[in-house]
Amino acid sequence: MSIATQTLLALNKMFPLPVHPFNLANDGKMTYTEWQFQKGSATIEFFLPFHSQQEMFTGKAVLDIGCGGGGKTCYYATYKPSKIVGIDIVPHYADEANAFAKEKGLDDIAHFVTGDSAAMPFEDESFDTIIMNDAMEHVGEPEKTLEECFRVLKKGGHIYINFPPYYHPFGAHLSDAIGIPWVHSIFPEHALIQAYKQLVKPLPDGEERIGFRFSTNEMGQETISYINRMTISRFRRIQQGVKHPSVYEREIPLRNQLAGLAKLPGFREYFVKMVVCVYRKE
Secondary structure, X not given: OOXXXXXHHHHHOOOOOOOOHHXXXXXXXXXXXXXXXXXXXXXXXXXOOOOOHHHHHOOOEXXXXXXXXXXXXXXXXXXXXXXXXXXXXXXXXXXXXXXXXXXXXXXXXXXXXXXXXXXXXOOOOOEEEEEXXXXXXXXXXXXXXXXXXXXXXXXXXXXXXXXXXOOOOOOOOOOOOOOOOOHHHHXXXXXXXXXXXXXXXXXXXXXXXXXHHEEEOOOOOEEEOOOOXXXXXXXXXXXXXXXXXXXXXXXXXXXXXXXXHHHOOOOHHHHEEEEEEEXXXX
């Protein structure tokens, strides 16, 4: 074990873990999907100054990209869309989500499929609303994903995007086991992987978590593959290639007291909690 890994593990003991659905599920308190359902309102709160829940969902054909276990999708379904489809690349989520929709009495509205957001199995102009909550930082090909979104979106429809940028305090998405804020800015990637593995291996779902987060690249190096390291600046560069207008944008600071830092070059990437963007298809 490297010195960096040992230091990380020792330091991690000083920081409490944020509440995380994987840990709630292991403790028998709540499933991941139920947690998503209960947190559904939080996933769209940053869009509400622009559009209400009814404007986003009611009577609309809705697509939820990166739906996970489908809990948040089912929350959106309570606003009575004409239909709502959730898509996620993780195979077992579709079965779990369809079962959850049936449990909630929403299976006549909500349906879930497994698929890649960069090559979606839907006809052109199928949806009025597309929501990407906490998904832009995960997709493997963000440019192609946006192209696909506009392909399957009806004219006049909206795409709602929000994501925490990579240098957010927990932007490495390892906070189910590592509670050190900005840990990925302090320690090298190999130390993050080694420490995370040691921390979760004893857990009932430890191997599943490891397989979910890491993979080996073409050079044979283990890497954190669950995220694409989407920074604010990278997203702004991607936006330059989008021909449709962004009709609403915000950068939410970590705290109101830090709003000034969240606007400064050199600090902005570290002190923005959420990037928010709404597109309209002309």
